[in-house]
Amino acid sequence: MLHTEVVVGIRAMLLEGDIPPGARIPERELCERLQISRTPLREALKVLAAEGLVQLLPNRGARAARLTDQDMRALFEVCQGLEALAGELACERISETQLAAIEAAHADMARHHRDRDLARYYRCNRFIHEAIVTAADNPVLNGLYETVTARIRRARYLTPMTEQRWALAMQEHEAILNMLKRRDGFGLAHILRTHLRHKREEVIRAGFAEDEQTTRAAG
């Protein structure tokens, strides 16, 4: 088992919520589960800590990072910036093939909206946002987008939407597609920022932060 695979494996557990936010990460147990020794596991934890998925307390082990409202705000703001940049660059660089793929995904998404199929809707939604970043053709941007979006993915793609909000999101996506087709980088950046700002407000209103207040409320 390669080092990268260990990182990927644990990252997946964290993102799937397999290891819940705030939970302690017992080295021993994970070692047995992954059939590796502590050395590579600890290397992986250090990397994940650098990514912000894991919190490392000196002499007191690791815990799955927990997102506060403040973290959520910060992450969404950065995500806005990154997607806006991606939009601008994508308008300069996107190929017809890439654009066609996004257009197809958009059509699917509209259908899923009509069917009120939120899961499939979100899948298309995510594909479109990621395709725009890919079209920006900037590996550094891609990498940062990956790590930032990973941390807010559950909030972003699990939060339920009201009818009204969902309709607005669809409208925004119509605009996104239009701007892309017109290669209007400036306009695309603007609508992407707005779109994400709305999503953030929605997520925070839904109280998706992973504060211990949740625990407190439950206890």
Add this chain to the structure above:
Amino acid sequence: MLHTEVVVGIRAMLLEGDIPPGARIPERELCERLQISRTPLREALKVLAAEGLVQLLPNRGARAARLTDQDMRALFEVCQGLEALAGELACERISETQLAAIEAAHADMARHHRDRDLARYYRCNRFIHEAIVTAADNPVLNGLYETVTARIRRARYLTPMTEQRWALAMQEHEAILNMLKRRDGFGLAHILRTHLRHKREEVIRAGFAEDEQTTRAAG
């Protein structure tokens, strides 16, 4: 010696050029130099690899990352995006104290420009850019800005400037300060993007990339 210190130490060596780009990193030697064993060193190398400062080849050790023109372009583009975002947020959140500090640094910088003292000029320059990011009051943005700018720092703050280009940069900084004072986030984002685009063109024209072509040319 704490784990973080090892990472910081090696990172410093890489950024200072103490370990030159493309150079192999012999574990044994660094261990002796830092008086630590291989375990913490290897953990640090994995973290630095995640940051992009080190390239890890399976079974073939680590080398200091080397920036191609493509990397340079990608990094500067992302840096533009991050500073533009920082500018917008800073206009909403900057305190009078922070603004005053930037204004003072700007005055110093103008003086160093008149004196043609490039080193001190760059020091003020860097302070101002970092202060804007700090004023954005977004820890995630701050962290990403740190890692991205670290990789291009040498190119950014060592490239010599022509009289003409230097004068233009000063003009741009006048505009930056004005936008900040007027809390014009939109305008600030714009001028920051332009400013950094100019810097990037200058750096790439100066051939600051760390391709092996340099080595080839030398050999």
Add this chain to the structure above:
DNA sequence: ACTGACGATTTTGCATTCAAAATTTCCTAA
């Protein structure tokens, strides 16, 4: 002389081991 392959040496990756720190348990005293 040059190419290619074989063995020796070095280097990497990981498991194990050991000391220090933290946590838990249990006992004592108020």
Add this chain to the structure above:
DNA sequence: TTAGGAAATTTTGAATGCAAAATCGTCAGT
């Protein structure tokens, strides 16, 4: 009965040891 503290246990952080892979050096064959 409960609070405080000491011993035992667990857990962390780092050094060492070992097997596998890669690199280097040498030598045989062309």
